[in-house]
Amino acid sequence: MRIAFIGLGNMGGPMATNLVKAGHDVCVFDLSEQAMQTLEDAGASRAASAEAVTQEAEVVVSMLPAGAHVKGLYLGKDGAPGLLDTLSGNPLIIDASTIAPDDSRTVGAAAAERGFAFVDAPVSGGVGGAVAGTLSFIVGGSDEGFERAKPVLEAMGKNIFHAGETGAGQVAKICNNMLLGILMSGTAEALALGVENGLDPAVLSEVMKQSSGGNWALNGYNPWPGVMEKAPASNGYQGGFHTDLMAKDLGLAWELALGSKSTVPMGSQARNLFALHAANGNGGLDFSSIQRLYRRDED
Numbered sequence: 001m002r003i004a005f006i007g008l009g010n011m012g013g014p015m016a017t018n019l020v021k022a023g024h025d026v027c028v029f030d031l032s033e034q035a036m037q038t039l040e041d042a043g044a045s046r047a048a049s050a051e052a053v054t055q056e057a058e059v060v061v062s063m064l065p066a067g068a069h070v071k072g073l074y075l076g077k078d079g080a081p082g083l084l085d086t087l088s089g090n091p092l093i094i095d096a097s098t099i100a101p102d103d104s105r106t107v108g109a110a111a112a113e114r115g116f117a118f119v120d121a122p123v124s125g126g127v128g129g130a131v132a133g134t135l136s137f138i139v140g141g142s143d144e145g146f147e148r149a150k151p152v153l154e155a156m157g158k159n160i161f162h163a164g165e166t167g168a169g170q171v172a173k174i175c176n177n178m179l180l181g182i183l184m185s186g187t188a189e190a191l192a193l194g195v196e197n198g199l200d201p202a203v204l205s206e207v208m209k210q211s212s213g214g215n216w217a218l219n220g221y222n223p224w225p226g227v228m229e230k231a232p233a234s235n236g237y238q239g240g241f242h243t244d245l246m247a248k249d250l251g252l253a254w255e256l257a258l259g260s261k262s263t264v265p266m267g268s269q270a271r272n273l274f275a276l277h278a279a280n281g282n283g284g285l286d287f288s289s290i291q292r293l294y295r296r297d298e299d
């Protein structure tokens, strides 16, 4: 299948690589020259613009930071046309970015007006899952859009869920990430408390992993440097899932809660913690660096 892939960051890069490995004809575009070079080395072709990359594409996949980028790409900005005005044929559009459900619905409705199928398909599983091809995709869209997207997503992920109509994938993803933000900050808090009371962080981690405090952040993404060799914490919090992106997702959860008049006290706490951490200059570090908010000594 000829697939256009736009957005080759920490997640999009390995996702596009897996599409190449699965035998698809992948053409890529990113604002970063280096990101495109990496994909070219992996066997993809590249294009000089988003418009050029989608020529003759059967599927368009986007993996961008936030809603403004996604709306700018598809709907246009500053008077420039968006992709929906330049696409031809009958491509399926899959946006895998995490954005507000209303932004997905806006882009989905504009796509439908022009006769294009659109699904939102945010992901869970982190950079490790993107590299291993074991991501979970949480799809919002019609049954037909879901069935068309599934074989493409299966080359990048293990669990492909159909959450409901357009935007439903984002709602489920935002709920998941609100819980993840709570779990990561809670894990960091518990580790700091133990260490400040004389425990070895590796020993405490093992105890909690095998006990009722076990959770995804602790079990596979330990925020304390040196405890888990492959976790971003052991690599100066480089790569992974940026604090800025977690703060964005917790903000999306807050907006969602305002709209539905829901009560999210733990999510609000987590949003404030990650927003403070980002404001302190840590926005480009992996979100597990929230551990530094709790540590007295520097690592």
Ligand code: NAD
Pocket: 006, 007, 008, 009, 010, 011, 012, 029, 030, 031, 032, 035, 050, 063, 064, 065, 066, 069, 073, 096, 097, 098, 099, 123, 124, 125, 126, 127, 240, 241, 242, 245, 249
């Ligand atoms: P990233 O910042 O590493 O990558 C974003 C990429 O998009 C960059 O390479 C950037 O150059 C490119 N880009 C931005 N605007 C562009 C445009 N107009 N045209 C072309 N390229 C453009 O972000 P990421 O970590 O890969 O995350 C992408 C999305 O996935 C976000 O919505 C994030 O919330 C979500 N997500 C991330 C993770 C994670 O662990 N990193 C996990 C799940 C979901």
